[in-house]
Amino acid sequence: MSLAPPVWRPTQALLRAGVASAVAALAAVVLGRPDLLVLAAPLLLHASVAAVRRPAGRPTARMRLEHPAIREGEATRAHVVVEDVAGGETFVLAQSRPQWTVTDPASGVATADLTGADRGGVVLGVGSQRWGRRRVGGGSFAVTSAWAGYRWGPSTLPDAWLTTLPLPGSFDSRAPAPHPLGVVGRHPARRPGEGTELHSVRPFAAGDRLRRVRWPVSLRTGTLHVTSTVAEQDSSVLLLVDNGVQVGTSGGIGGASTSLDTAVRAAGAVAEHTLRRGDRVALRVLASSRPAPVPPGTGNRHLRRVLDTLAAVTPGRTDSPVPASWQVPAGAVVLVFTPMLSDLALAATSTLARRGLSVVVVDTLPDDVPLDDERSRLAWRLRLVERRGLLLRLTRAGIPVVPWSGPGTLDEVLRRLARRSSMPRLVRR
Amino acid sequence: MNPAASGNRPSRQQVVLRAVVTLAGWGVLGTAALAGTQFPWLFAAPGVVLAVLAGLLPDTGVALFLVLDLLLVWGVAVPLRIDLPLLAAALLVLALHLAATLAAGPPGAVLPASVVRRWGLRGVTLAAGTTLAWLVARVAAGASLTGTAATMAAGLLLVIGWCVLLTVRLAVAGGDAG
Numbered sequence: 001m002s003l004a005p006p007v008w009r010p011t012q013a014l015l016r017a018g019v020a021s022a023v024a025a026l027a028a029v030v031l032g033r034p035d036l037l038v039l040a041a042p043l044l045l046h047a048s049v050a051a052v053r054r055p056a057g058r059p060t061a062r063m064r065l066e067h068p069a070i071r072e073g074e075a076t077r078a079h080v081v082v083e084d085v086a087g088g089e090t091f092v093l094a095q096s097r098p099q100w101t102v103t104d105p106a107s108g109v110a111t112a113d114l115t116g117a118d119r120g121g122v123v124l125g126v127g128s129q130r131w132g133r134r135r136v137g138g139g140s141f142a143v144t145s146a147w148a149g150y151r152w153g154p155s156t157l158p159d160a161w162l163t164t165l166p167l168p169g170s171f172d173s174r175a176p177a178p179h180p181l182g183v184v185g186r187h188p189a190r191r192p193g194e195g196t197e198l199h200s201v202r203p204f205a206a207g208d209r210l211r212r213v214r215w216p217v218s219l220r221t222g223t224l225h226v227t228s229t230v231a232e233q234d235s236s237v238l239l240l241v242d243n244g245v246q247v248g249t250s251g252g253i254g255g256a257s258t259s260l261d262t263a264v265r266a267a268g269a270v271a272e273h274t275l276r277r278g279d280r281v282a283l284r285v286l287a288s289s290r291p292a293p294v295p296p297g298t299g300n301r302h303l304r305r306v307l308d309t310l311a312a313v314t315p316g317r318t319d320s321p322v323p324a325s326w327q328v329p330a331g332a333v334v335l336v337f338t339p340m341l342s343d344l345a346l347a348a349t350s351t352l353a354r355r356g357l358s359v360v361v362v363d364t365l366p367d368d369v370p371l372d373d374e375r376s377r378l379a380w381r382l383r384l385v386e387r388r389g390l391l392l393r394l395t396r397a398g399i400p401v402v403p404w405s406g407p408g409t410l411d412e413v414l415r416r417l418a419r420r421s422s423m424p425r426l427v428r429r
Numbered sequence: 430m431n432p433a434a435s436g437n438r439p440s441r442q443q444v445v446l447r448a449v450v451t452l453a454g455w456g457v458l459g460t461a462a463l464a465g466t467q468f469p470w471l472f473a474a475p476g477v478v479l480a481v482l483a484g485l486l487p488d489t490g491v492a493l494f495l496v497l498d499l500l501l502v503w504g505v506a507v508p509l510r511i512d513l514p515l516l517a518a519a520l521l522v523l524a525l526h527l528a529a530t531l532a533a534g535p536p537g538a539v540l541p542a543s544v545v546r547r548w549g550l551r552g553v554t555l556a557a558g559t560t561l562a563w564l565v566a567r568v569a570a571g572a573s574l575t576g577t578a579a580t581m582a583a584g585l586l587l588v589i590g591w592c593v594l595l596t597v598r599l600a601v602a603g604g605d606a607g
Binding site: 011012013015016017019020023024025027029031032033034035036037038039040041042043045046048051089090092094105107108109110111112113116117118147148 | 438440488489490492493496497499500503504507509510511515516518519520522523526527529530531533534535536537538539540541543544547551555556558559562563566569570587594
């Protein structure tokens with residue numbers, strides 16, 4: 001909708017006062033009824049005062065968010081600055097309120113006295129109830145002159161992008177990484193090296209540190225023995241978020257979650273936990289090339305990059321990805337967050353597993369999917385039966401499937417993968 | 430609470446102001462019925478409806494038609510008398526007009542306290558001016574000035590001057606708009 005170019009226009013109040021008082025005055029004179037003039041006297045007075053106080057300014061307003069990125073359920077302040085309001089008295093802003101956005105005041109309508117404390121503008125609260133990137137704070141504003149004679153606008157107030165980062169559900173894992181192949185880290189590796197976990201007690205060799213000498217063994221055996229430890233290395237985790245299908249109805253941060261809500265929040269939680277442990281995290285969205293994949297990295301800045309990318313995920317398939325061509329670090333654990341309802345998710349999972357990677361499917365399908373009619377419910381039941389068979393085939397193929405349940409979700413699976421990784425196995429190439 | 434739903438609801442302040450618009454309109458009709466010798470139902474009935482509509486749509490031209498209808502009803506129902514009912518009716522018209530002025534705005538708007546205080550002061554000023562006009566008219570009526578050629582001429586000059594001023598102001602505003 002395009003608004004007409006803003007100018008100062010007479011308000012309904014001025015038109016009412018002016019026209020009614022003019023008609024009353026005319027009738028009073030023509031009919032000889034001065035009482036009609038008395039009746040319209042307040043209108044005549046108001047119109048006289050309001051009409052002569054025509055403002056000269058050309059008001060403009062701009063908006064700035066105090067924090068361009070917040071977490072789900074958090075709020076920030078939007079500063080609306082009004083300028084060139086000579087002659088203006090009251091500022092009214094009607095904010096647009098996109099879905100999942102809450103405003104303070106709740107109606108989204110704010111007023112300010114431009115001749116008083118609010119001369120510079122108004123400060124509004126903007127909160128977000130769901131992860132994502134959306135435009136907020138904009139809308140239309142109007143400025144009314146003194147005595148409500150003239151009104152500027154409604155004019156458009158440009159909005160701003162607010163990024164809502166997913167609020168990671170609490171997640172913790174004590175399981176060891178299956179394939180620690182990096183340089184430095186906290187996971188005990190398979191090779192001996194500098195670390196804290198005992199590997200063996202062996203005879204002293206040139207280059208061994210004296211503080212590693214194991215004196216009881218050395219005295220008993222008569223030759224110098226040292227304690228050797230296993231090296232500690234970091235591991236890589238590739239987070240694969242299935243955005244091709246979204247099941248369920250989202251109720252925001254405090255309500256029901258869709259499959260994509262769960263996937264994004266779970267991926268955020270795992271990323272935060274993994275990066276805090278010093279491991280490397282990569283992120284890829286399954287069904288579209290946007291947002292762009294995040295290569296493996298570590299640190300707080302990388303966590304912010306991962307969360308930003310997760311916030312930019314939108315549901316729907318736009319591309320035909322080729323999982324076989326994806327570059328995945330050797331030894332990485334691939335966590336696929338998916339409701340496993342599309343061929344794409346199945347193809348990606350099985351392709352990555354065939355490459356010899358440790359793949360874990362994190363099931364994000366919500367427990368309760370609201371459906372309107374009996375036919376849809378029946379179709380959904382059939383779909384679930386198909387899905388159950390599919391998950392069973394994945395499990396038999398050695399790809400563990402676990403439903404997302406917060407802390408400890410991946411512990412058992414990762415332990416099994418770690419045990420399995422130390423055994424010889426056949427890989428199709 | 431769903432914020433999207435509350436956006437279309439008027440604020441409590443707006444509800445009060447809208448109620449004042451309707452009640453003041455009905456008040457003028459009631460005053461005319463009490464002060465008049467006959468009550469023109471033909472003109473009053475639309476006034477009753479217009480008062481409700483003006484309360485629901487304060488930022489439209491409905492309030493103007495309501496005021497015009499009230500003037501018509503008063504002119505037909507009440508004979509020429511400068512008495513207290515006339516002052517009461519004029520103050521009710523003032524209340525109607527100010528309430529409609531303040532209620533205009535997007536639903537949910539709440540005027541700052543400083544603006545409400547300022548408009549309260551303005552209302553008192555306008556009420557004082559109205560009372561002064563009523564007193565002048567009462568004195569003039571007591572001096573039997575009404576109906577003389579001098580009064581008619583002065584009145585016409587005043588009306589023409591007001592109409593010219595208003596036309597010029599509104600035309601300038603309209604020209605800017607175009």
